[in-house]
Amino acid sequence: MKLFAISDIHIDYPDNARWVDNLSDMDYRDDILILAGDITEDSSLLAWCLGRFAAKFRQVLFVPGNHDLWVRREAADMCSLRKFEHVMAIAEDSGASSRPYSYGDTLVVPLLGWYDYSFGKPNSDLSMLWMDFRACRWPDGIGPEQVTEHFLKMNPQTLPQDARRNRVVTFSHFLPRIDLIPFFVPASMHYLNPVLGSSGIEGQLRALGADTHVYGHSHINRRVSIDGVTYINNAFGYPQESLMSVRRLVEIG
Template sequence: MRLYAVADLHLGFAANREALAEIRPRPDDWLILAGDVGETSNHLRLAFETLAPKFRQLVWVPGNHELWAVGERGAAPGEAPRRGEDRYRAFVELCRDYGVLTPEDDYPLIEIDGSALRLVPMFLLYDYSFRPPDVAAEDALAWARQGGVRCADEQFLSPAPFASRSEWCRARCESTEARLLALGGESVPRVLVNHWPLREELARPPRIPRFSLWCGTKRTEDWHRRFNAGAVVSGHLHMPSSRIVDGVRFEEVSFGYPKQWHGRRAPDDALRRIVV
């Protein structure tokens, strides 16, 4: 059995929806969907109904696009879209309808390439801490705007019932950390999966470096060491890469928008094999 991962399928784009059909079956293998499958439940259903028959098991973690408070096609007139935690929990329930694992499920112990590992899907968000030390938290958004950078999350990603996305991030990090600590000192390596990068050095898009504000939290900088990671999987940046930090492989597995992949690589090639 092998483990594969892909992020940022962005099924709001017709070309990306069509690309799903080009992903070849791997019926003995697991596939991680590391966030930003799309913006609506219909996007997730399309992904699950297309990919679940091709893989032994799907695993999903949310990205910022799933959390955007946008309406669903077919919703009743005037029906308000789900927001914040309520939206996330609705997607978790949708995953369970399809047998897809989520950050709310037990972390499975699986055998990949003949070796045991612990798969840890996480939902951690960001808290604007990926910024220069001389920029205060209250000045972070102004600092980004000075560089011409804005993020649609500020309009669409509600943190309700939390007062802010930073508070939601703190709560998610604390609850996930507690679950990881409860695993104890097992020797089995872990694959940590989160839509946003775990380390600031991996969250600097060269063309828009100040977008780092929306890319993670410094709370997780040492999690790969603290929690015995054999590999770390993320997306969000639309910059596929593989890097080694402290002997741990960090995999950015984004597919991206059509202009970023079309004519450059086949959709099936976007699936990254995760090796520990």
Template sequence: MIPSRVWVTSDIHIDYQDNFDQLVAFAEQGHPGDALIIAGDASDRMEKLQALFEALVPRFRHVLFIPGNHELWVKRSQFSDSLEKFHAIRALCERCGVKSGPLQFGAFHKVWLVPLFSWYDDKDQPKHSLYVEKDYAADRTDDIWGDFVHARWPQGLDQPLAELFADMNESSLSRQYPDPVISFSHFLPRQDLIFHKAVEESLRMARHFDPLPEFNFSRVAGSTRIEEQLRRLGSALHIYGHQHRNRLRNVDGVTYFSHCMGYPKERERGHVSADATKPACVWRDDTGFCL
């Protein structure tokens, strides 16, 4: 008997046809008892999202999805702001049979799959920001980062965006989960996940090898609000995306895993491994966690 499995991926960027085709080819291999988690950044085009969902949902027992930052771009859409589009994406998920709330999964062993909606805290929210100063270059992140051009928020919104999205998770956090929890967010929950090595050593290396010294990713990486929430959940495994740099870390009893498909050019250059074109299996209901 084939076990039921949980597969994860993120940053699939299906505006690249090769990425779309690779994911559909994987789905067609046969996963009728499996769950697939997509941790954001599929496309900013609603028609592309619908095509993706319609291709995947019939081939899995469950497909789970949360929006990333790209989904909330509104520059080439009919939506008045990014919050309106967020709710439209959730409605699209519901129509297509895509899950965006907590889900118990498995037959023999069981696990809970719990999405955490999120955004990033910039340096003006020091309590929750993942910001690390680059003291070797002028910061032009405001000019370079696409969200500051393509996303648009309601006028008069005085709540930090990361707090607004974190508040949406309260109903999930108030529930009891008697089985192990796999949580997932698009954005990073911890500063140390940004870096391949220790922060200090990474910054020393960046002085010599940083390809974009004027762009400070840490400003838009994530928020410790996510970390606080996944700890409240008691997550055993947390899936995240956004950075296009895949990581597997264990910190204080929680395993953090990023498995981003990324852009084709990133795979060609080795920034993202070639096997990231396929989702990764993180849990099976016959043996449990498999990372």
């Protein structure tokens, strides 16, 4: 049994959906897949994708990303918190899970999240350019900080003694720390820092004793160890990003 990870598949693009469909139906039947968010804003496509993965893997573990909670094509009374509940129901019906999963001596823990500006304050450029500010709708009086707090409270804060394993792998869509963005990213792109993640995710994965954490969102694939935790990003990405990503499943060693 092996543990694989991928994120940011964005199957709204036909080439990306074709990759999912063409993935072997036999090679991964005994394996586990971490799917770290940003599949599609389209609920029917989400159900198709999760169903296809569930048919190919022993277990699919999933957390939604920001794109999955967009409501720009939904009815006016659909907010992104309701969309979240809808997405989670689709995942369950499709055979995916967002609950901790144990196998052998390993426990895999999904961590919900959002961004709360703990990596920096947004400027006017971000307010104009970041699609979430137009594609997501939240109840009155709720902003990103409150959204993040809401999702973090849904995560397990500690592990019961009988759930502990020799190894804990956590995963989230959003980044748990800003230094996961490598030094070669130009300063002109740092305006995106506020919407990359939350330091609250880092606090939670440390409290759970994780030795490996999988994340998505940044579309900058890397594997790096920081203070005893190995962080892994394996984003499939947009079609125009094919030179930046390997476009394959990555095994979590």
